[in-house]
Amino acid sequence: MKYYFTFFSFLFISICGFSQEVDEKEQVEKLEKIKAVVINAQDASVLESVHIINLNRVVGTITNEKGEFSISAAVNDTLYFSYLGFKPQKVRVTNDMFKFKDTKIALTELAYALEEVIITPYQLTGYLEIDVKNLPINDSYQYSISGLNTGYEAGKKNPSAVTKVLGAILNPADLLRNLFGKKPNQMKKLRQIKEDDAIKDLLASKFDREILTELLQIEKVDIEDILNNCNYSRSFILTANDLQILDAISGCYEDYKVLNRKK
Known part of the structure; x- marks a missing residue:
């Protein structure tokens, strides 16, 4: 009887331990909505139509006219921010981003230098039938x-x-x-x-x-x-x-x- 009691006690403890591990894993993987604002790092102005992608969940969204966005994520997911004229940025999701609703993500502007473009024209004769035949196919x-x-x-x-x-x-x-x-x-x-x-x-x-x-x-x-x-x-x-x-x-x-x- 003693051996049966020991065996079932061990089995119960193992099941409880396994159940706890599953619950912890589900808690880590639990998806919640993150709400934040994207701003310009230079003047703190809000940025509209910024694209945000959760690289882990493969879902995306864009910011509204107030720079606000909402996206499903879990802790340790990576959010990718992309906006024309600004440096792309990756942000790791933390618990604080779920707790505090005033999170701000700042993007930095890029400086573009225009390069010279050289266009080489086709040598045209003025005769349509000849020029058409000489064009690359x-x-x-x-x-x-x-x-x-x-x-x-x-x-x-x-x-x-x-x-x-x-x-x-x-x-x-x-x-x-x-x-x-x-x-x-x-x-x-x-x-x-x-x-x-x-x-x-x-x-x-x-x-x-x-x-x-x-x-x-x-x-x-x-x-x-x-x-x-x-x-x-x-x-x-x-x-x-x-x-x-x-x-x-x-x-x-x-x-x-x-x-x-x-x-």
Whole structure:
């Protein structure tokens, strides 16, 4: 009887300990609304239409005319602030941000230096038929984002182009396999990013890849290598906005998953 009592006592203590660990974990992961104000660090004026992204939860929002915003987050999440003409900033969420409603986030202005741009004109003869024939031909295919009424040049994206992705899968040392295979959790964020309107609106106005690198936790050079391996043209890689780049990476990743299942 004594042994049974000891056994059940040990079991009860273990269950209680496990339950406490689960409760503590749930408490840490509990999402709450953060309310704060974004200001200009130079003159303390409020900033309207600042984009805020929770990099951990892949949700976004923007500030109102009073510089106020509200976003779901948990302790230790990272908030990414982006505003035209200001330095992007990352802020770690703390308990104090939930306790105090007067939190202010200050952004610092950037100083831009305009560089000289040299435009090289085509040598035109004045005869339309001759000049048209001499113009460089862009034989790349048009690429489009689902739900958007816009198209843009994206390389020779045809059925034969998928052979590059297949080659990436067959070669264990290839960058595509290394990135897509070793970062499955980051690649899963692709769909989440595309479902958030605030993040999509921000990416559509960006061309610097900064937000994509933060969200996907990959380097800019990796983004370029992914698109090169998926047969996107150089002009697309250099000129597309971040939303178009996101959709291109997503399409490439879907091809990778299909081919990897067939391997």
